[in-house]
Structures are given as structure tokens and as C-alpha cells.
């Protein structure tokens with residue numbers, strides 16, 4: 001089977017890497033880059049990458065955007081300074097150091113694209129996201145965290161469903177996106193709810209799109225009255241639960257009693273669409 005490589009794709013830029021630089025990427029990353037970065041072509045984006053190493057990926061971004069991008073590289077190694085050029089700025093520091101990240105924010109201002117290809121240590125990935133996603137990324141921007149499989153590697157502090165890993169952190173942000181409709185006291189609208197448009201999980205990669213999010217409104221069209229819970233009511237038990245759910249007194253009782261609360265959530269959760 002012939003492999004089709006899209007013209008002007010990040011894979012094509014990767015394949016142009018000259019002998020005096022080197023770069024390693026997982027093969028599934030190119031499709032993800034192309035999907036999220038294409039919209040920034042011809043917009044002179046500011047792209048920030050954590051992890052410079054041999055400067056290989058800096059060349060990919062430069063080639064992909066046709067030299068029309070402001071590129072910022074962050075690395076802990078002094079030697080990476082040598083990759084600075086007219087449109088490439090290099091900052092040396094530790095991505096888990098909030099003070100360093102704040103200095104980068106102050107110097108760079110705003111970014112369209114942030115790619116974390118640094119230490120891949122989950123707690124570093126989380127700290128970097130918490131600072132750069134909220135303080136540096138523009139609304140309309142994209143945040144790509146790579147090599148998230150380390151969230152499953154014990155030597156990186158990972159493990160299946162282990163709290164404190166980047167994957168579990170990202171899953172919680174998915175909960176935060178839904179806080180507008182939460183019936184749980186522990187899930188309330190916050191900064192993440194108001195600024196995360198999407199969280200997308202790929203093999204080893206999590207991508208976040210940033211936007212100014214406001215509470216979604218229910219909109220209707222057409223003349224027929226719509227009964228939103230008709231699907232729910234069609235289920236037998238809902239006949240008993242719905243009147244309970246509507247009673248303010250019962251609701252207060254349930255909310256203040258953890259056992260009743262769990263019981264109610266169990267029935268409602270199983271039956272709501």
C-alpha cells in the first residue's frame with residue numbers, strides 16, 4: 001500500500017530534518033499536529049514548545065509555517081541557547097518551576113500554540129499546564145501535551161488510574177467542562193469550565209482547545225412543545241423519581257443526607273440520557 005503524506009504536512013517537515021539536527025516523534029503525532037495546527041498557517045502564530053533538545057522540532061514548526069511563525073523553546077539545558085535565531089527565542093529553566101514559567105509568560109505575552117515535549121514527568125506536565133494554559137495561551141489557542149503514556153509508568157510516578165498523573169488530571173478537566181449542568185456539590189463552574197472548549201484524548205497525547213466559554217443555553221425551533229424529559233419518563237422508575245426530584249423539600253433532604261444523595265444519583269444517573 002502506498003503511504004499518502006499530505007503536502008505541507010508536519011510529517012513532510014519532519015522528513016526534511018538535516019543531518020546536523022535530530023528529532024524523534026511517535027508516528028501518530030503528525031496527524032494530530034496537522035489537525036490542530038493547520039488553522040494557524042499564514043497567521044504568524046506564536047508557538048511555544050517545552051523541550052528543545054537538539055532543536056529538531058523547532059525546525060519542523062519553522063518549515064510547517066513557512067518561516068512565518070514566532071517560535072519559543074523552553075529547556076532546562078543551557079546548551080539549547082544555541083538554537084536561537086531571528087524568529088526563535090530560547091528560555092532556559094525548569095518547567096516545574098512556576099517562577100520560571102511566569103518569567104516566560106511576562107516575556108512572551110500570549111501564545112497561539114503550546115506543545116509540552118519536556119520532561120514528560122506527570123507532575124511537571126500538570127504544573128506547566130496550570131500556568132501556561134491559563135496565563136499564556138490565547139482564546140482560540142491549542143495546548144498539546146505529548147508522551148502522556150508516562151502517566152502509566154511507575155518510574156515516572158504513574159500507574160493505572162493513579163491520582164496525580166496527567167491523564168487523571170485531564171479526565172478531571174473533562175468533568176469541569178460539564179460543571180454547568182452539575183447536580184453535584186463537588187463539581188462547580190471554575191476557570192477550567194470557563195476556558196476549556198475541548199479536551200481530546202489520543203494515544204499518548206492530550207489536546208486542549210481554549211475558548212471563552214459561557215453557559216450553554218437551551219435553544220428551540222419549531223412550533224411543537226418539547227418535553228425534554230420524555231425519554232427519561234418512558235423508563236418505569238422515573239415515574240416515582242421525577243415527582244421526588246421536583247419537590248424542593250425532598251431535594252433539600254436528599255442534598256443534606258449523603259446516603260440519600262448517593263441513592264438518588266444512582267437512580268437518576270442510570271436513567272438520564
Ligand SMILES: C[S@@+](CC[C@H](N)C(=O)[O-])C[C@H]1O[C@@H](n2cnc3c(N)ncnc32)[C@H](O)[C@@H]1O
Pocket residue numbers: 022023024049050051052053054055056057058074075076077093094095096117118119124
Ligand atoms: C524529548 S526532548 C525534546 C525534543 C524536541 N521537542 C524535539 O522533538 O526535537 C525533551 C527535552 O526536555 C528537556 N527537559 C527535561 N526536563 C526538563 C524540565 N524540568 N524543564 C524543562 N525542560 C526539560 C530535556 O533537556 C530535553 O531536551
